[in-house]
Amino acid sequence: xxxxxxxxxxxxxxxxxxxxxxxxxxxxxxxxxxxxxxxxxxxxxxxxxxxxxxxxxxxxxxxxxxxxxxxxxxxxxxxxxxxxxxxxxxxxxxxxxxxxxxxxxxxxxxxxxxxxxxxxxxxxxxxxxxxxxxxxxxxxxxxxxxxxxxxxxxxxxxxxxxxxxxxxxxxxxxxxxxxxxxxxxxxxxxxxxxxxxxxxxxxxxxxxxxxxxxxxxxxxxxxxxxxxxxxxxxxxxxxxxxxxxxxxxxxxxxxxxxxxxxxxxxxxxxxxxxxxxxxxxxxxxxxxxxxxxxxxxxxxxxxxxxxxxxxxxxxxxxxxxxxxxxxxxxxxxxxxxxxxxxxxxxxxxxxxxxxxxxxxxxxxxxxxxxxxxxxxxxxxxxxxxxxxxxxxxxxxxxxxxxxxxxxxxxxxxxxxxxxxxxxxxxxxxxxxxxxxxxxxxxxxxxxxxxxxxxxxxxxxxxxxxxxxxxxxxxxxxxxxxxxxxxxxxxxxxxxxxxxxxxxxxxxxxxxxxxxxxxxxxxxxxxxxxxxxxxxxxxxxxxxxxxxxxxxxxxxxxxxxxxxxxxxxxxxxxxxxxxxxxxxxxxxxxxxxxxxxxxxxxx
Amino acid sequence: xxxxxxxxxxxxxxxxxxxxxxxxxxxxxxxxxxxxxxxxxxxxxxxxxxxxxxxxxxxxxxxxxxxxxxxxxxxxxxxxxxxxxxxxxxxxxxxxxxxxxxxxxxxxxxxxxxxxxxxxxxxxxxxxxxxxxxxxxxxxxxxxxxxxxxxxxxxxxxxxxxxxxxxxxxxxxxxxxxxxxxxxxxxxxxxxxxxxxxxxxxxxxxxxxxxxxxxxxxxxxxxxxxxxxxxxxxxxxxxxxxxxxxxxxxxxxxxxxxxxxxxxxxxxxxxxxxxxxxxxxxxxxxxxxxxxxxxxxxxxxxxxxxxxxxxxxxxxxxxxxxxxxxxxxxxxxxxxxxxxxxxxxxxxxxxxxxxxxxxxxxxxxx
Numbered sequence: 001x002x003x004x005x006x007x008x009x010x011x012x013x014x015x016x017x018x019x020x021x022x023x024x025x026x027x028x029x030x031x032x033x034x035x036x037x038x039x040x041x042x043x044x045x046x047x048x049x050x051x052x053x054x055x056x057x058x059x060x061x062x063x064x065x066x067x068x069x070x071x072x073x074x075x076x077x078x079x080x081x082x083x084x085x086x087x088x089x090x091x092x093x094x095x096x097x098x099x100x101x102x103x104x105x106x107x108x109x110x111x112x113x114x115x116x117x118x119x120x121x122x123x124x125x126x127x128x129x130x131x132x133x134x135x136x137x138x139x140x141x142x143x144x145x146x147x148x149x150x151x152x153x154x155x156x157x158x159x160x161x162x163x164x165x166x167x168x169x170x171x172x173x174x175x176x177x178x179x180x181x182x183x184x185x186x187x188x189x190x191x192x193x194x195x196x197x198x199x200x201x202x203x204x205x206x207x208x209x210x211x212x213x214x215x216x217x218x219x220x221x222x223x224x225x226x227x228x229x230x231x232x233x234x235x236x237x238x239x240x241x242x243x244x245x246x247x248x249x250x251x252x253x254x255x256x257x258x259x260x261x262x263x264x265x266x267x268x269x270x271x272x273x274x275x276x277x278x279x280x281x282x283x284x285x286x287x288x289x290x291x292x293x294x295x296x297x298x299x300x301x302x303x304x305x306x307x308x309x310x311x312x313x314x315x316x317x318x319x320x321x322x323x324x325x326x327x328x329x330x331x332x333x334x335x336x337x338x339x340x341x342x343x344x345x346x347x348x349x350x351x352x353x354x355x356x357x358x359x360x361x362x363x364x365x366x367x368x369x370x371x372x373x374x375x376x377x378x379x380x381x382x383x384x385x386x387x388x389x390x391x392x393x394x395x396x397x398x399x400x401x402x403x404x405x406x407x408x409x410x411x412x413x414x415x416x417x418x419x420x421x422x423x424x425x426x427x428x429x430x431x432x433x434x435x436x437x438x439x440x441x442x443x444x445x446x447x448x449x450x451x452x453x454x455x456x457x458x459x460x461x462x463x464x465x466x467x468x469x470x471x472x473x474x475x476x477x478x479x480x481x482x483x484x485x486x487x488x489x490x491x492x493x494x495x496x497x498x499x500x501x502x503x504x505x506x507x508x509x510x511x512x513x514x515x516x517x518x519x520x521x522x523x524x525x526x527x528x529x530x531x532x533x534x535x536x537x538x539x540x541x542x543x544x545x546x547x548x549x550x551x552x553x554x555x556x557x558x559x560x561x562x563x564x565x566x567x568x569x570x571x572x573x574x575x576x577x578x579x580x581x582x583x584x585x586x587x588x589x590x591x592x593x594x595x596x597x598x599x600x601x602x
Numbered sequence: 603x604x605x606x607x608x609x610x611x612x613x614x615x616x617x618x619x620x621x622x623x624x625x626x627x628x629x630x631x632x633x634x635x636x637x638x639x640x641x642x643x644x645x646x647x648x649x650x651x652x653x654x655x656x657x658x659x660x661x662x663x664x665x666x667x668x669x670x671x672x673x674x675x676x677x678x679x680x681x682x683x684x685x686x687x688x689x690x691x692x693x694x695x696x697x698x699x700x701x702x703x704x705x706x707x708x709x710x711x712x713x714x715x716x717x718x719x720x721x722x723x724x725x726x727x728x729x730x731x732x733x734x735x736x737x738x739x740x741x742x743x744x745x746x747x748x749x750x751x752x753x754x755x756x757x758x759x760x761x762x763x764x765x766x767x768x769x770x771x772x773x774x775x776x777x778x779x780x781x782x783x784x785x786x787x788x789x790x791x792x793x794x795x796x797x798x799x800x801x802x803x804x805x806x807x808x809x810x811x812x813x814x815x816x817x818x819x820x821x822x823x824x825x826x827x828x829x830x831x832x833x834x835x836x837x838x839x840x841x842x843x844x845x846x847x848x849x850x851x852x853x854x855x856x857x858x859x860x861x862x863x864x865x866x867x868x869x870x871x872x873x874x875x876x877x878x879x880x881x882x883x884x885x886x887x888x889x890x891x892x893x894x895x896x897x898x899x900x901x902x903x904x905x906x907x908x909x910x911x912x913x914x915x916x917x918x919x920x921x922x923x924x925x926x927x928x929x930x931x932x933x934x935x936x937x938x939x940x941x942x943x944x945x946x947x948x949x950x951x952x953x954x955x956x957x958x959x960x961x962x963x964x965x966x967x968x
Binding site for chain 2: 316367369375386387390391392393395396397398420422423424426427428429430431
């Protein structure tokens with residue numbers, strides 16, 4: 001495995017080998033810091049600290065003028081280590097690494113000290129204390145950077161192929177976009193055909209197109225694309241490897257196994273319709289209570305003259321929103337996973353309104369009732385459907401969130417009793433021939449895949465992205481992207497957008513022959529390592545840390561060996577190593593010692 | 603409350619074609635000057651109509667307290683025209699409170715009403731033309747028959763109104779003798795003070811309405827008391843009767859003209875949706891004022907013996923006959939009584955809640 005790892009030194013300035021000359025910059029953050037902390041005092045105190053050659057304060061270090069100070073000090077004043085006391089490193093660490101690189105210094109010879117979130121913002125009422133804390137933290141930063149090695153990002157050779165799990169529209173759209181970007185694509189689909197939940201009769205909003213037609217259009221393109229290989233009726237028995245080098249064991253339809261290699265994985269595992277429990281709003285007690293997908297089928301297959309259920313003409317239909325969505329613990333019965341679905345499935349309001357409108361347009365004489373909690377027709381133009389529904393004489397009822405309408409199955413009718421906010425909270429009694437339950441979305445059961453890849457899931461059971469705004473389709477595991485409803489309820493448009501985003505991210509990742517990774521991983525000092533074998537037991541990441549036999553200075557020796565591509569830099573191994581033979585690069589125990597020392601000195 | 607999806611279809615026969623668009627946001631209630639903590643105008647009525655709460659609507663005073671300033675329609679985000687819906691409810695309720703059912707029939711088939719009005723007018727005129735006796739005597743008899751007929755019609759309406767709004771619920775007769783209530787009712791009845799409650803007061807509309815109403819009431823008094831005998835007396839400019847006729851004619855003509863102009867130009871929300879019965883109402887009103895004035899002026903110029911005066915007088919009486927027979931009992935005319943009554947009954951309900959009311963149990967009503 002290690003032969004796939006190459007090192008590329010992208011720095012030219014070697015002056016870190018000389019005597020350390022540290023520059024400290026204290027940022028005002030436009031008052032966010034300087035209103036509380038005496039930044040001048042911090043800079044002054046630091047200027048007296050050993051090995052600090054320059055100490056400045058400035059309004060906005062992240063501005064181009066601020067960055068220029070750093071570049072000039074490195075170029076002209078022989079600065080070879082930098083400490084910036086400013087905001088959170090999550091915000092500007094990369095900005096300042098860039099500045100160091102531009103000046104020709106190794107970008108990792110810089111320490112970002114957070115004196116905003118950790119000092120000025122949290123000690124608003126104690127200016128003096130905040131200033132003292134900022135001084136201590138910055139001194140610790142200096143001590144840390146003095147012991148910092150010039151690190152280099154790890155580069156991993158990557159397979160220029162993508163494995164897509166799931167052959168619904170998300171998977172198909174991702175496959176086509178990846179193929180367009182020149183990547184080889186494999187789609188693993190567990191059922192016998194592509195299309196997923198769109199393989200059904202019935203129209204979809206907002207286009208009013210037939211669902212299966214959309215699926216067919218995409219699947220034709222997918223099947224005829226030479227860069228895409230489709231595995232139908234397939235099962236994934238194991239996934240191993242790491243970013244750039246994933247391996248999937250695929251059990252094919254003929255029962256034979258195939259090993260598929262991929263540089264990235266796109267999870268397009270989709271959703272299932274919520275299945276109401278027996279007796280939930282009368283479901284399963286009579287054929288006059290159906291789910292929305294069942295109703296769609298019924299409406300599509302009905303004749304032009306009348307809507308019939310079990311041979312009886314239907315003259316009134318009630319739709320119930322939020323079935324299996326926005327459930328409340330203690331009010332609703334938990335599902336198989338022992339939990340209630342607290343989330344909003346988002347698409348049901350639009351789907352119900354769209355179905356109800358089509359029902360009204362096909363059979364205007366049918367009375368239609370709609371019992372909702374909050375009308376969430378959130379999409380562009382979706383409000384139009386809602387308005388149209390009113391114009392179609394659909395009668396709306398709004399139940400309070402914690403109220404559950406009572407459904408009684410009569411001889412001929414379904415009787416629904418609900419409190420109605422719109423009618424001054426009065427108890428309403430609605431009689432309908434047919435009750436349609438607007439069932440929500442649930443994630444498909446992919447616990448095996450979650451187990452293989454150690455994927456993060458939200459409390460709702462859907463796969464979870466790193467950050468909803470900053471990294472919307474990426475998971476914490478490198479090289480794995482999310483497409484569509486595997487991540488949470490989405491409509492078709494949003495699913496396609498997510499699928500395209502995921503494939504673009506995958507293509508960008510695999511655009512060069514090797515992938516750069518952060519160097520903050522465990523490194524082993526083979527001289528110190530005793531070969532005790534304690535550390536691999538602590539490691540949570542399959543294959544990241546193993547014991548090997550190796551020639552060390554002419555002697556065969558058992559030592560710990562790290563696969564940098566799999567290591568997450570958690571430090572669990574360092575905690576159990578008594579001789580300090582294993583450390584996380586950039587965060588060594590010696591550095592921590594020095595930082596604690598600096599803070600505790602006063 | 604049982605939901606009845608068919609009720610709104612019935613109401614829509616009287617207008618309010620857009621009310622289904624209402625999604626109960628409550629903007630109308632927020633701007634309505636009549637809204638109070640316990641009175642949600644006009645959303646409550648709209649909602650009751652949507653879910654088919656027929657009983658609640660037919661026992662409500664709300665439609666009669668609304669003076670259609672139209673602010674709700676102006677602010678409605680869905681163009682559901684709530685103000686016009688309240689107007690429609692008034693039509694629906696008049697039809698409902700009419701024990702003969704003829705009003706409802708006219709509202710649904712307004713052309714039949716037009717034909718009947720024209721027919722009665724033509725028939726009367728024809729009968730008057732061939733009448734050989736003393737026409738002044740006949741006119742006196744006809745005008746004396748009017749109050750009897752009208753009183754019967756009003757009594758039936760007023761009783762049904764009272765029964766639906768009070769009796770059916772309270773199961774006993776409730777009467778308020780409170781002086782301030784009676785005073786308020788009279789003031790509202792005579793001046794339509796509620797118009798000024800519309801926060802963006804439309805003075806022209808109020809003045810037009812007041813002119814028409816005062817002129818009309820005066821005409822009613824003149825004819826019912828048989829104050830005019832244009833075929834017997836020669837009226838001069840200084841006669842008191844001349845003053846009354848001129849005021850009534852001016853008030854009806856000026857007010858009627860403003861109303862027709864506003865309906866034609868759709869000046870305000872209240873005049874943008876004219877039901878054809880509204881047109882018949884103002885046109886007939888206009889004609890009454892006009893013919894009365896023409897008869898009087900021609901009498902002043904030509905003298906009571908001139909056959910032309912007699913001809914004009916016959917037209918005038920024929921118009922009144924058509925008006926009294928068709929318009930008074932079967933159109934929105936009755937709102938003259940319902941509006942002040944609604945004020946009176948609203949106060950009565952308040953007093954009842956405070957427990958200071960005269961009540962009389964009815965034997966057998968439980």
